[in-house]
Amino acid sequence: MTAKIRIDALTKRFGEGDRGHLALQEFSLDVAEGEFVCLLGPSGCGKTTVLRIMAGLEQASSGAVVTSPPPPGRPANSMVFQEHGLFPWMTALENAAYGLEMRGVPRREREARALEFLARIGLVKFRSHYPHQLSGGMRQRVSLARAFVNDPDILLMDEPFAALDAQTKLVLQQELLALWEAERKTVVFVTHGIDEALSLGDRIVVMTGAPGRIKQVVPVPFERPRDPASLRADAEFGRLSLEIWHLIEREVQAA
Amino acid sequence: MRGGGMTPATQERLVAIASPLAALLAWQALADGGVLDTRYLPSPWRILLAGEQLARSGDLWAHTRASLYRLAVGFALGAVPGILIGMMMGLNRFLRAALDPLIAATYPIPKIAVLPLLMLVFGIGDGSKIAVVAVSVLLLSAINTMTGVLGIDRVYFDVAKNFRSPPWKLFTRVILPAALPTVFAGLRISLGVALVVLVGAEFVASRAGIGYLIWSSWETLAVEDMFVGIIVITMLGVVTTQVLKECERFFLPWRH
Numbered sequence: 001m002t003a004k005i006r007i008d009a010l011t012k013r014f015g016e017g018d019r020g021h022l023a024l025q026e027f028s029l030d031v032a033e034g035e036f037v038c039l040l041g042p043s044g045c046g047k048t049t050v051l052r053i054m055a056g057l058e059q060a061s062s063g064a065v066v067t068s069p070p071p072p073g074r075p076a077n078s079m080v081f082q083e084h085g086l087f088p089w090m091t092a093l094e095n096a097a098y099g100l101e102m103r104g105v106p107r108r109e110r111e112a113r114a115l116e117f118l119a120r121i122g123l124v125k126f127r128s129h130y131p132h133q134l135s136g137g138m139r140q141r142v143s144l145a146r147a148f149v150n151d152p153d154i155l156l157m158d159e160p161f162a163a164l165d166a167q168t169k170l171v172l173q174q175e176l177l178a179l180w181e182a183e184r185k186t187v188v189f190v191t192h193g194i195d196e197a198l199s200l201g202d203r204i205v206v207m208t209g210a211p212g213r214i215k216q217v218v219p220v221p222f223e224r225p226r227d228p229a230s231l232r233a234d235a236e237f238g239r240l241s242l243e244i245w246h247l248i249e250r251e252v253q254a255a
Numbered sequence: 256m257r258g259g260g261m262t263p264a265t266q267e268r269l270v271a272i273a274s275p276l277a278a279l280l281a282w283q284a285l286a287d288g289g290v291l292d293t294r295y296l297p298s299p300w301r302i303l304l305a306g307e308q309l310a311r312s313g314d315l316w317a318h319t320r321a322s323l324y325r326l327a328v329g330f331a332l333g334a335v336p337g338i339l340i341g342m343m344m345g346l347n348r349f350l351r352a353a354l355d356p357l358i359a360a361t362y363p364i365p366k367i368a369v370l371p372l373l374m375l376v377f378g379i380g381d382g383s384k385i386a387v388v389a390v391s392v393l394l395l396s397a398i399n400t401m402t403g404v405l406g407i408d409r410v411y412f413d414v415a416k417n418f419r420s421p422p423w424k425l426f427t428r429v430i431l432p433a434a435l436p437t438v439f440a441g442l443r444i445s446l447g448v449a450l451v452v453l454v455g456a457e458f459v460a461s462r463a464g465i466g467y468l469i470w471s472s473w474e475t476l477a478v479e480d481m482f483v484g485i486i487v488i489t490m491l492g493v494v495t496t497q498v499l500k501e502c503e504r505f506f507l508p509w510r511h
């Protein structure tokens with residue numbers, strides 16, 4: 001197995017001295033090419049910090065993230081942000097085409113590519129809508145589109161479905177899996193939902209409370225392609241869910 | 256009460272139209288009946304006649320044009336550099352640190368107080384009125400624009416960084432549109448202040464303009480003409496505010 005991403009002893013401290021806060025301590029992880037890894041942990045455990053360092057939005061205090069270089073012409077990574085990450089002044093189409101616009105792709109081509117993707121997620125009719133005119137589920141679909149259309153080597157997802165209601169969340173998980181099956185990008189997905197991590201991931205990296213370290217890595221045995229809805233009826237799903245809960249229970253209580 | 260098949264919205268609209276009309280009629284009746292002293296409060300009809308006469312003579316248009324010209328030029332000369340300065344202050348903390356005390360010191364000065372100074376520099380003609388409007392607008396738009404830039408949600412900068420926006424595109428596609436609502440809020444406030452300052456300047460140091468019309472009518476006790484001036488300057492405020500709103504609708508389609 002070739003490591004696409006090698007995270008080596010990543011430590012992140014915010015602030016200085018006594019007022020400082022150690023968010024992440026000696027976090028090490030290898031992610032394989034095409035693998036879907038979920039980072040799971042209580043609030044404030046530093047899982048988003050790992051992602052932000054990978055996305056280039058934060059500097060590590062020590063340690064490093066090394067990724068094998070992307071194929072020529074493609075960006076290394078694109079991030080799907082939590083809710084409110086879309087630009088309110090851009091239409092759904094402009095938001096979806098944003099990455100290509102920043103890369104200097106001519107308007108016709110980038111809009112064609114964005115439109116093609118909006119078609120795959122059923123949003124063509126809403127291409128001229130602004131985010132505030134869309135439902136929460138549609139907005140996060142556009143957020144997915146913005147990252148996927150940019151065609152990155154690695155997808156980073158920061159609790160993209162956390163603010164959605166349970167049913168919409170399930171639908172978006174299904175859609176994300178379908179999109180991922182088609183392209184098999186390397187994904188690092190941050191969540192605090194055990195069900196979500198079990199439904200989506202190949203492996204679940206369970207983290208401790210602050211400072212964030214790896215508590216245990218849980219391989220997810222379910223066959224692909226998966227359906228997150230019917231997985232929930234699987235006895236193994238329930239067993240794993242409980243097992244992971246026991247892993248993080250004390251961390252959550254302490255958080 | 257049943258409104259005879261009218262929707263509540265229609266009823267409310269009718270009441271909203273009827274009440275000012277009723278007030279005007281009452282005013283007219285009280286003036287005609289000798290209850291009001293028409294030396295101070297002439298009847299609406301007499302004001303209308305005075306307005307017609309002023310319009311016919313061409314004076315009204317000349318005054319309106321003079322005020323409109325000063326307002327438009329002063330507003331533009333204040334807003335454009337004000338927005339640019341505010342943008343730069345919002346984006347560069349050194350510039351912000353350097354200009355903040357200057358703005359803090361000049362902002363509380365009632366701008367009309369520096370009119371005599373401006374008249375020394377720009378003369379007693381249009382120049383000084385334009386300058387006093389421009390100064391008022393410049394400070395207000397600079398402050399509001401800076402506030403708008405500083406208030407931009409961090410997540411937009413994160414997205415821009417993750418998607419590797421080149422600096423120029425970061426400005427045109429993220430910073431500018433994100434700050435624009437606050438910029439426009441500043442322009443709306445500036446417009447109101449600009450009108451106040453302009454009329455004040457025209458009161459004391461002018462041979463033309465609506466402010467001059469109001470003031471000179473007072474001096475000659477032409478109370479009807481004074482009311483005409485008040486009405487015209489109010490309409491000027493309403494129309495220019497509406498123009499600004501239309502600009503906002505055009506530049507901020509996502510807000511509507």
